[in-house]
Amino acid sequence: MALRGDRYNRGAIAFHWAIAALVLVNLFIGLFHETLLAGLRVMPLHKAIGATVLVLSIARLGWRLTHRPPALPEAVPGWERALANSLHWLFYALLLILPLTGWIFSSNPERPRPVSWFGLFDLPLLPVSSGAAGAAHEAHELLGLLMTALVVLHIAAALRHHFLLRDRVLVRMLPWADRHG
Template sequence: MTTAIDHQDAIQRRYTGGAIAFHWSIAVLVLVNVAIGLFGESLLAGIPNQMPVHKAIGITVLVLSIARTGWRIAHPAPPPPATLPGWQRLAARISHGAFYILLIALPLTGWLMVSGTEKRRELSWFGLFDIPYLPVGTAAGDAGHELHEMLGLLMAALIVLHVAAALRHHFVLRDGTLARMLPGAR
């Protein structure tokens, strides 16, 4: 039988609505951008306007992620399940921290790359307004390019690990970890 204390405990162990909204809106945008970045010229070739969309989504992720980081500093995550071994708590902290860094660093390097190039192309937020270029030269643009490719692959690898961990918690450990990040789930 569920007691009032169990219920209270379950609520405290859930992510808040704000954390869930940030998580899933950013996750969807990042998945679209990784797909365009990695498969735009192969599997997805033929879909028009991919790069302008990639850039506009990327700048959106940057803005949302800066807001999310500020918000997260003021709103700590719920504690992990008591059954979780220490090394897995540490692995979760490190990978979540790496996500927060990548979610800002990756779009910034993309912005750097398209700003520091000989021939700048139009940089627009879905055709609604222009996004300014960063005031940088081609050396910074080249560095941004290299870093964007490296960090893009790192992001893709981290997502694979993260999703595998989420599915393991859900289907193997069955400890409610996925449910606490899903809207409305108990």
């Protein structure tokens, strides 16, 4: 029987799946708003989701700093542990920087685009220059592509652990999986 400590706790699982769902929706909107979604007014939704991701990611980072994650199985080589740890921290950075660059871009004083949180209230425009807003726009696009690549890599790694290595790495984060092995 697996130990209870080999799984993520319910808080970490809730943060993971809520943020993952929002990020997937936002990546889809970001990648296809000018093609598949052309003509639809999806950018206000994209911005509201981005603001939500920012707030949830700050909370998740606080949770992560106060709740130790379960150790990887002993069979996982050291290089793979180091890579997994580095990529998780890169995810945290992107989950903060991507929404912030979007907010900076939207705050361009030459062409401000307010960020409305689902029509309930507007986030204040940030005091940035048009140059900073332009740089943020470029960064937002490039970092969005990096996030897309990391999401694909993350999913591939989880599936590799589950189907090829047949270990419990994926199961530890599934909310419906047996909590005892």
